[in-house]
Amino acid sequence: MRSAWSTHRIREAEERVLAVTPDGALMRRAAWGIARQALAMLRERTGGVAGRRVLLLVGAGNNGGDALWAGAFLRKRAVAVDALLLAPERAHAEGLAALRSAGGRVVQAPTRADLAVDGIVGLSARGPLRPAAAEVVARLDAPVLAVDLPSGVDPDTGAVDGPAVTAAATVTFGGCKPVHFLAAERCGALTLVDLGLDLPDPDFGVLDRADVAAAWPLPGADDDKYTQGVVGITAGSSTYPGAAVLATGSAVRATSGMVRYAGSAAEEVNRRYPEVVVTGSVGDAGRVQAWVAGPGMGTGHPARDVLRAVLEQGVPVCVDADGITLLAKHPELWDARDPGVPVLLTPHDREFARVAEPRGIELGADRVAAAKALAAELGATVLLKGHATVVAGPDGRALVNPARSHWLATAGSGDVLSGVVGALLAAGLDPVLAGGAAAFVHVRAGELAAAGAPTSASKVVDAVPDAIRDVVG
Ligand SMILES: NC(=O)C1=CN([C@@H]2O[C@H](COP(=O)(O)OP(=O)(O)OC[C@H]3O[C@@H](n4cnc5c(N)ncnc54)[C@H](OP(=O)(O)O)[C@@H]3O)[C@@H](O)[C@H]2O)[C@@H](O)CC1
Ligand SMILES: Nc1ncnc2c1ncn2[C@@H]1O[C@H](COP(=O)(O)OP(=O)(O)O)[C@@H](O)[C@H]1O
Numbered sequence: 442m443r444s445a446w447s448t449h450r451i452r453e454a455e456e457r458v459l460a461v462t463p464d465g466a467l468m469r470r471a472a473w474g475i476a477r478q479a480l481a482m483l484r485e486r487t488g489g490v491a492g493r494r495v496l497l498l499v500g501a502g503n504n505g506g507d508a509l510w511a512g513a514f515l516r517k518r519a520v521a522v523d524a525l526l527l528a529p530e531r532a533h534a535e536g537l538a539a540l541r542s543a544g545g546r547v548v549q550a551p552t553r554a555d556l557a558v559d560g561i562v563g564l565s566a567r568g569p570l571r572p573a574a575a576e577v578v579a580r581l582d583a584p585v586l587a588v589d590l591p592s593g594v595d596p597d598t599g600a601v602d603g604p605a606v607t608a609a610a611t612v613t614f615g616g617c618k619p620v621h622f623l624a625a626e627r628c629g630a631l632t633l634v635d636l637g638l639d640l641p642d643p644d645f646g647v648l649d650r651a652d653v654a655a656a657w658p659l660p661g662a663d664d665d666k667y668t669q670g671v672v673g674i675t676a677g678s679s680t681y682p683g684a685a686v687l688a689t690g691s692a693v694r695a696t697s698g699m700v701r702y703a704g705s706a707a708e709e710v711n712r713r714y715p716e717v718v719v720t721g722s723v724g725d726a727g728r729v730q731a732w733v734a735g736p737g738m739g740t741g742h743p744a745r746d747v748l749r750a751v752l753e754q755g756v757p758v759c760v761d762a763d764g765i766t767l768l769a770k771h772p773e774l775w776d777a778r779d780p781g782v783p784v785l786l787t788p789h790d791r792e793f794a795r796v797a798e799p800r801g802i803e804l805g806a807d808r809v810a811a812a813k814a815l816a817a818e819l820g821a822t823v824l825l826k827g828h829a830t831v832v833a834g835p836d837g838r839a840l841v842n843p844a845r846s847h848w849l850a851t852a853g854s855g856d857v858l859s860g861v862v863g864a865l866l867a868a869g870l871d872p873v874l875a876g877g878a879a880a881f882v883h884v885r886a887g888e889l890a891a892a893g894a895p896t897s898a899s900k901v902v903d904a905v906p907d908a909i910r911d912v913v914g
């Protein structure tokens with residue numbers, strides 16, 4: 442698992458190491474990492490390094506200092522290095538002297554380059570690129586290597602509110618920052634240079650394939666259809682059967698155990714998935730180890746009563762879509778749950794706001810903080826959907842799952858996610874892990890279904906087994 446720390450935590454840890462390290466040593470270590478990455482990119486893109494051209498974009502602080510030192514190192518490999526100083530009077534003095542004495546040039550306007558190094562701003566970044574920097578970045582046609590993080594993107598939230606760098610690669614130092622996962626598409630390929638920092642618990646973790654593989658429930662020799670955890674789905678309606686078919690189908694594809702469906706779309710579900718045991722109501726459904734409640738179920742009184750019946754069953758529940766709106770409209774529904782049994786909500790932004798705003802929690806730029814606050818407030822796990830998915834538990838743990846493409850932004854894809862979450866909750870996974878692993882497999886299924894072109898939620902359902910095979914195989 443990779444981890445991310447907010448900038449103030451990184452800074453605190455850096456201060457401790459700086460206090461016992463010779464002056465400039467950390468910066469040179471950071472710059473060495475940038476230079477190595479720059480050489481690799483030049484080699485890959487132009488077939489060599491000597492005589493290739495690098496343009497440094499140098500801001501007012503240590504981020505620019507890193508870029509200048511990296512330029513000095515690149516000169517040793519006969520790379521032609523130009524530095525464009527965006528705040529000439531505040532450019533890092535030692536870095537500039539090192540670059541000059543290594544034969545680097547200071548230029549007044551962007552020059553033709555095989556690679557640009559973004560040393561405009563790093564940990565101290567606030568807001569989008571300022572006009573002078575924005576103008577230079579807009580004129581670049583070389584790929585960009587970002588120092589620490591792409592300038593103009595908020596380091597702690599990944600928010601982009603105006604002009605910002607989109608990097609082909611980023612080299613960061615000491616520990617990853619939230620931006621690297623919340624705005625992964627702006628960072629490109631990420632490399633971490635170790636600075637020997639003693640870091641506290643991270644703000645959030647990021648599951649990798651091996652973590653998901655280790656968590657994913659596999660049937661064993663003694664398993665039967667019941668022992669793997671039976672998933673119950675109550676979703677859809679006779680007017681909107683699609684959500685029921687998608688969520689149920691996704692649970693069928695995500696578990697080799699049994700899936701039950703309870704609701705008025707039973708006929709449509711059974712026509713598409715004959716292996717599902719269907720009933721008209723939750724009361725008649727038989728035992729399950731977890732419920733998924735909400736997609737397309739409506740927000741009227743009958744749906745409210747169904748949700749209450751589900752919450753009263755004393756098994757983990759994934760509440761999605763209309764179920765979340767019902768919880769917002771009828772907060773007394775929370776009283777139906779057993780406080781010791783996990784509830785996992787899977788809101789998109791508008792659903793999140795419906796539940797959170799009456800409780801004084803705003804969904805601002807800091808999506809991780811907002812999800813953590815709502816999870817703590819509700820005593821439930823919150824999976825906040827978006828291009829990066831945030832999963833926060835009531836105990837303060839959080840995971841982020843970055844998107845690798847955006848084809849999953851398609852109608853019904855949230856219904857597919859809820860079915861996968863249900864399968865993992867029924868198998869007994871901790872809800873934060875269930876949410877994180879489900880989001881990981883959902884993204885992979887989306888990639889496989891889309892393969893670079895528009896897809897549909899039905900195709901994503903069908904790609905779930907391939908995604909699981911890809912992860913656990
Ligand atoms: N500490 C360490 O040991 C190590 C640190 N290291 C490196 O130091 C970096 C942090 O350096 P830092 O703190 O000097 O500030 P940095 O990010 O360069 O910003 C400079 C100034 O830019 C400005 N500015 C703000 N927003 C802006 C915007 N949107 N667009 C344009 N400009 C903007 C703002 O100045 P203002 O004009 O507001 O006065 C700000 O003060 C870190 O990311 C890493 O690369 C590594 O060497 C490893 C060891
Ligand atoms: N821009 C995006 N890039 C990648 N994934 C996205 C993007 N927007 C939404 N998603 C994902 O698509 C799914 C949409 O869910 P949701 O909003 O509930 O849709 P629906 O209600 O149509 O099922 C979520 O899993 C979300 O994380």
Ligand SMILES: [K+]
Nearest residue numbers: 559562588590
């Ligand atoms: K930068």
